[in-house]
Amino acid sequence: MPRRHLHMTGADGAALRAALRDLRTELKVPGEFPAAVLAEAEEAVRSPRLPALDATDVPLVTIDPPGSRDLDQAMYLSRRTAGGYRVHYAIADVAAFVTPGGALDTEAHRRVTTLYFPDGKVPLHPPVLSEGAASLLAGQACPALLWQFDLDAEGRVEAADVRRALVRSRARLDYAWVQQAVDAGTADDSLALLKTVGALRERLEQERGGISLNVPEQEIVAQNGSYALAYRAPLPADGWNAQISLMTGMAAAELMLAAGAGILRTLPTAPDGAVGRLRRAAKALRIDWPHHVPYAELVRSLDPRRPAHAAFLQECTTLLRGAGYAVFTGGHTPDPVLHAAVAAPYAHCTAPLRRLVDRYAGELCVAAVAGAEPPQWATDALEALPREMADGSRLANAAERECVDLVEAAVLKDRVGETFDGTVIDVKEQDPQVGTVHLEEPAVVGRVESHTGHLPLGDRIRVRLAAADPGRAKVLFAPA
Structure with a gap:
């Protein structure tokens, strides 16, 4: 998709920031952290629970969007002497800083997930942790759950291990830089192997019937004190990186299933029709x-x-609706056990700085590998986690959707009556005169309503902007 940054005036930016503040109030978004939570976070930074294993010699790197500081994962790939590959994958160890039942823990269960707004994020944990001591920032030694995977020559997992370790990332990279380095042949051996292993894992995903959708993302970008919209088509490097996370989530699910207790991320098969x-x-x-x-x-x-x-x-994203979490204890297998898009059992475990459930899945995996009983605090919280995560996901989805609507309306509010080229990307089955149009420039996806006939799904059409009201956070088009 084309990527075009759109400028708005300072006045528009001020109005939009006011609308975003109102949106936070409307959605009942958590505000500032209570003083007790901040005090506990500061104390945790001074005295984290450090692991005995020192793995700071593993030359890990992080790959994240530019400017990110809440860095959950770091990786290092190498070749095995006997053939195949070894992947080290470090995940931030939030449990090293959070006392079960304490103020930090209670607040995390209230927030559930990090929320992203154009004018800033609403973090799951105080920034002193999520963007500081608990983050896998370059040059910083910090506690992590260090996964080690031994893969065969085709990328299949032969052995998986996870344990607590002290790690240190060597560099903070972003996807575009990694892609450019790999394409130019200047990437180091580890990043070159990320392409090799990522491609092998994509082939295995295809064999088992799994699906990764490379849907172009509509991004809100900060620019000159205001906000604009842009499209971003995922790079191959995004996919290689995602395969390492998927592999870890699948391994975590298998470990928990073998241990007889855990929490899976599930997705039912698509309904008939x-x-x-x-x-x-x-x-x-x-x-x-x-x-x-x-x-x-x-x-x-x-x-x-x-x-x-x-x-x-x-x-195709319509086939991904209905995702949830399944808890199981006492050796009972949940139903469903599979994630339909992954085509395997799967668990969320690679983003504990930004998602509550991942801290619990990681803790259960460490216990499973050690052959130990998981801590009581982890098992006691399992039953409530699916409901908590569902509530948090609904809020996160609403915030994302409403933010994009607000920015679209702000970008277009002075252009009502103008015409644009677009593609009809969706038509309602029950009302084929209503659908969704995708504009290439500006980067807007909006509702379109026809009063003269059915909308032509897939056709490029000329549309007229009928309404754009940032206060109501909606744009509306009509065929021109």
């Missing part, structure tokens, strides 16, 4: 989908930079 609807969408978007070609294979053949393909990938 869902794939049929996608086939109709593919036909409307003029995407060739022979009946002998599996859905997963088709998805991998698409180019998210092409508008029709981007529209179809967006439609």
Whole structure:
């Protein structure tokens, strides 16, 4: 997709910041951390529970968006002497700083997840931890859960281990830099192997029927004191990095299942008729989908930079609805046990600075590898976690959706009546005169309503901006 930064005036920026403040109030977003929480965080920074194992000699690096400071993961890849590969993957050890039942822990259960707004984030943990002592910042020795994977020549996991260790990241990298270094042949051996192992894991994902959707992201970007919108098509490096996280989540699920207690991230199979609807969408978007070609294979053949393909990938996200968490104890296997998109048991365990459940999954995995009983605080909290995470996810999704709507309306508020080129990427089955249009410039995805006939799914059309009201946080288009 094209990437175009859009400028707004200072007045627009001020109005938008006021609207964002109102949105926080409307959504009942947590405010400042209570004094007791901040005091406990400061004390934790001074006296964290440090592990006995020193792994600061492992030359880890982090790969995150530019400017990120809440760094959950760091990695190092190497070749094994006997053949195959070894992956070291460090995950921030939040439990080293949080006392179960304390003020920090209670506040984390209230917040559940980090919320992202254009004018700043609402973190799960105080920044002194999430962007400081607990973050895997370059040059900083800090406690982590250090995973070690031994892979065969085809990228299959032969052995997985996780234990507490002191680690030190060597560098903070971003996806674009990694992609450029790999493409130019200037990447070091570890980053070059990230491409090799990532591609092998993608092939294994395809074999088991898993699906990773490379949906272009509509980003809100800060610019000159205001905000704008841009599209970002995922880079191959995004996918390689994601495969390491997926591999870890799958290993964590297997460890917890073998131990008989844990929490899985689950996704049911798509309901009847869902794939049929996608086939109709593919036909409307003029995407060739022979009946002998599996859905997963088709998805991998698409180019998210092409508008029709981007529209179809967006439609594919309808198959990912219904995700949740399943808790199990006493050796009982949950139902469902699989994550339909991963096509394997899977757990969230690689983002504990930003997501509450990951701290618990990591703790259960460490206990499972050690052959020990998990701590009581971890098992006691399991039953409530699915509900807590569901509430947190709903708030995070609402915040993201409303923020994008606000920025779209602010960008376009002075352009009502103008016409734009766009692609119809969705049409409501129950009302085919209502759908969604994707503009290439500006980077807006908005509602479109026709009063003269059905909307042509997949067609490029000219649309007129009928409304853009930042106060109501909506834009509306009509066929021109």
